[in-house]
Amino acid sequence: MTPNNRVFLPALTLTLALVVLALSASARAPRFYDDDPLWTEPLTQNVEKPSRYEPSLMYQSIINLFAKPGDPVLGQRAKDLNTVDEVPDSPFYVNRAGRMPLTPEMVARASNTAGGPADGPWSVVSAKSDGITPGFTIRDRNKDLWFLKFDPPGWTGMATGAEVIAAKLFWAVGYHTVEYYIEDLQPTNLTIADDATIEPPGQPERRLRRDDIDWLLGRADRSADGSYRIIASKAAPGRPVGRIRFEGTRPDDPNDLVAAEHRRALRGYRVFAAWINHVDAKGINSIAALVNERGRQFIRRYLLDFGSTLGSAAIGPREEWEGFEQLVEPRAEIGKRVGSLGLRIPEWRRAEFYEGPALGRLPKTHGNWNPDTWQPHITNAAFRHARADDKFWAAHKLTFVTDDLIAAAIREGKLGDPEAERILAEVLAARRARILETYLPAVNPIVNPAIDGGTLRFVNAAVEAKVAAAPAGYTAEWMTFDNATGTSTPLVTTTGEGPSLPTPSLPIARDAFIRVNISASSAEHQTWATPVSAYFRRSGEGWKLVGFERLADK
Numbered sequence: 001m002t003p004n005n006r007v008f009l010p011a012l013t014l015t016l017a018l019v020v021l022a023l024s025a026s027a028r029a030p031r032f033y034d035d036d037p038l039w040t041e042p043l044t045q046n047v048e049k050p051s052r053y054e055p056s057l058m059y060q061s062i063i064n065l066f067a068k069p070g071d072p073v074l075g076q077r078a079k080d081l082n083t084v085d086e087v088p089d090s091p092f093y094v095n096r097a098g099r100m101p102l103t104p105e106m107v108a109r110a111s112n113t114a115g116g117p118a119d120g121p122w123s124v125v126s127a128k129s130d131g132i133t134p135g136f137t138i139r140d141r142n143k144d145l146w147f148l149k150f151d152p153p154g155w156t157g158m159a160t161g162a163e164v165i166a167a168k169l170f171w172a173v174g175y176h177t178v179e180y181y182i183e184d185l186q187p188t189n190l191t192i193a194d195d196a197t198i199e200p201p202g203q204p205e206r207r208l209r210r211d212d213i214d215w216l217l218g219r220a221d222r223s224a225d226g227s228y229r230i231i232a233s234k235a236a237p238g239r240p241v242g243r244i245r246f247e248g249t250r251p252d253d254p255n256d257l258v259a260a261e262h263r264r265a266l267r268g269y270r271v272f273a274a275w276i277n278h279v280d281a282k283g284i285n286s287i288a289a290l291v292n293e294r295g296r297q298f299i300r301r302y303l304l305d306f307g308s309t310l311g312s313a314a315i316g317p318r319e320e321w322e323g324f325e326q327l328v329e330p331r332a333e334i335g336k337r338v339g340s341l342g343l344r345i346p347e348w349r350r351a352e353f354y355e356g357p358a359l360g361r362l363p364k365t366h367g368n369w370n371p372d373t374w375q376p377h378i379t380n381a382a383f384r385h386a387r388a389d390d391k392f393w394a395a396h397k398l399t400f401v402t403d404d405l406i407a408a409a410i411r412e413g414k415l416g417d418p419e420a421e422r423i424l425a426e427v428l429a430a431r432r433a434r435i436l437e438t439y440l441p442a443v444n445p446i447v448n449p450a451i452d453g454g455t456l457r458f459v460n461a462a463v464e465a466k467v468a469a470a471p472a473g474y475t476a477e478w479m480t481f482d483n484a485t486g487t488s489t490p491l492v493t494t495t496g497e498g499p500s501l502p503t504p505s506l507p508i509a510r511d512a513f514i515r516v517n518i519s520a521s522s523a524e525h526q527t528w529a530t531p532v533s534a535y536f537r538r539s540g541e542g543w544k545l546v547g548f549e550r551l552a553d554k
Contacts, residue, residue: 028485028486030483031481031483031486032483032537037083037546037547038083041089043091043255043296045254046297046298047255047297047299049252050290050299051242052242053242053245053288055242055243055245060282060284060378061327061378064378064380065327070246070248070259070384070385071381071385074385076262076385076553077389077552077554078263078389079258080263080265083548084545085393086393087263087393091255091300091301092175092244093174093175095174097173097400098399098400102401103405105408107168107172108168108408108412110171110172110177110180111167111176111177111178112181115181116146116183117140117144117181117232118140119141120140120141121141121189121190122148122190123139123191123193123196124138124196125137125195126197126208127196133150133159133220133314134217135149135150136148136190136213138190144234146232146235148230148231148232149233149307149314150221150228150229150231151220151221152221152315152316153219153220153221153222154221155316158311158359158360159312159314159315160231160307160413161312161358161413161415162306162312162360163233163305163306163307163309164180164409164413165409166278166309167180168408168409168412169275170272170303170306173401174265174397175265176300176301176303177304178236181231181233182229182412182414183230183231183232184229185227185230186226187213187217192210196208236287236300236302237289238292238300239289240287240290241288241290241299243284243286244266244287244288246383247260247380247382248260248261250288250299253299255298261380261381261382261384262385267387268391269281269383271386271394271395272394272397272398274323274431275398276309276310276431277309277311277322277374279309279377280376282376282380283380285303285306286301286302286303286305287304288302310427311354311355311360311362313360317361318361320348320351322377323348324347324348324374326377326378351363352365356419359415359417362424363427366427366431366433370434371439372438389443391438392439392440395438396440396447398435399440399461399465401432403429406428407425440461440465441462441525441528444518444519444520444530444531444550445460445463446458446460446518447459447461449516449532449548451543455501456476456518458498459499460498460499468525470497471521472521473497473521474498474518475494475518475519476493476501476516477518478492478493478494478504478516479516480514480515481513510538510540511539512537513537513546514538514543516533517533518531518532519531519532532548532549533548
């Protein structure tokens, strides 16, 4: 085609589009393919020229506090799902809890590999002078890059312990996290790199000096022997290319085809953040890194910087209002307080708290805690778009994070206070229970449908978790399903007490499809009457689950 021919492209494109639409009406793509369900999100292209996405904290705070970035249409089903309504492994998420048999040893190790920074002098390449507590970036003798953080004075174990515990738990539920180690630092182990710099408050950037290190260490919690308890986190593998987005996609990432606000992995992040009181869940506390694995170059997203979790605010104990309110409350709430002439008392002012050097400050009562009213400092588009099925997904993941796994994470925090560890374990178990009670019964909680010979078997996740009573009975509506046209043809309806129901006479042809709508009769939970749809395909081994839908797209 010559350059002059390009003037005809719009008309040609329109004609081709009409032809494609006409053909698609008579020859639709099948609903399910031979390799469904996919458990790994396809990475089809290499990321060749990534740019660095560094959101302005001030801008992100303002836009999320006073506007609503991202898709304005709420209620849409998540779009990062496979055909059985699950999140496949991806640069955002890896299925662990509920998909693999986690052990306390696995949770204790999490992302860690060989160990912390190598012995010998640690060369400081930069220092953080803003904020209350110091921070250093160092290289060990193996040339590995590490970030060192400290506890604030008088709160030994609080921030460093919270960081490790939260990282282990986020790893268990499926997120990418970096390596974390608790170490003891002797000041004499720090040397200064030739090109190390610092930007002291109110001063221009200059060379780092030894007295700068001494000044910064004077703002950290110090042990009686002169050493410092630190958290050493290893730089994420690959080259840093910014942070996680919570709305839209990265234009430099050809594999990032789903807007962040429509990723269940990021919507469900709100539930997990509520669980461990991660009020600082925002883009700046993440890292996106360009990695090369198995011949494919792509961008992986990591969560990090968990010092502001549990009872820790990193620079001190958690303030009473944190987790109850955002940094700026909605105008409606402010109006109610003003209108009440001060008689409307915020919930956090009535709450009791645990407090201790290793624990920080945590709310004491969790029996009536509502995870839906929990608030991060700043919300985001993904959190706002979270639907009942996204929250159910996250809650169901937590059913697999058992008390022994929680205990393993807490032990790795090395709080040095058995009473604080006991309290923290009780708090996490209680908050997990409230999440299960809130989100599992809120929708039809059927999971894991399977056809075993002449029986349809399934699990009621709410009943299994002991947060709801068994329903009066279950109903299964059986249909044949045309995979080419998407047409369902009714066969028969079966009922029973469950969680298993008899199967009717089904097609025997290989690659035949059936659809089963499963509902439950519960006076207490009316939403259980809305059926889930399970799709099965006939194979040589029997019926394979290839599709599942809990809530339709609105």
